[in-house]
Amino acid sequence: MKLSSIAGKEIVNLTTGERLGIIAESDLVVDETTGKIISLVIPRDRSFFSFRRDKSVLEVPWKNVKKIGNDMIIIEYEGNI
Numbered sequence: 493m494k495l496s497s498i499a500g501k502e503i504v505n506l507t508t509g510e511r512l513g514i515i516a517e518s519d520l521v522v523d524e525t526t527g528k529i530i531s532l533v534i535p536r537d538r539s540f541f542s543f544r545r546d547k548s549v550l551e552v553p554w555k556n557v558k559k560i561g562n563d564m565i566i567i568e569y570e571g572n573i
Contacts, residue, residue, distance in 0.1 A: 493560070495520075502564045503534060512550065515565060521551070529554045532567070 499516040512534050519533040534550045552569050559566040 498560060498565065501560070503532070504564050504566055506558060506566050506568045507570050512567070532557065 503512040
C-alpha cells in the first residue's frame with residue numbers, strides 16, 4: 493500500500509468514536525533499520541480560537557491501527573487523548 497493511497501483518510505478511534513484527524517496531517521514513526529512503522533503521530537488542536545492553539549500530539553502505536561478502509565482508518569486507543 494502506498495502512502496499516497498491513504499493520505500486523505502480520516503482517523504477514527506473505535507474506543508471513543510472520536511474523529512482524530514486526517515492521515516495527511518499526521519506523521520509516521522518508522523524504524524530505520526527494519527522499515528516497519530512504529531507509531532502514528534496525530535496533531536491535536538484543542539482550541540476553538542485560531543490565534544490560540546495547543547500544539548500537542550497524540551502518538552498511537554501502530555499495533556492499535558485495526559483497519560484501513562476505503563474512507564477511514566480505525567484505531568483502538570484507550571490512552572490519554
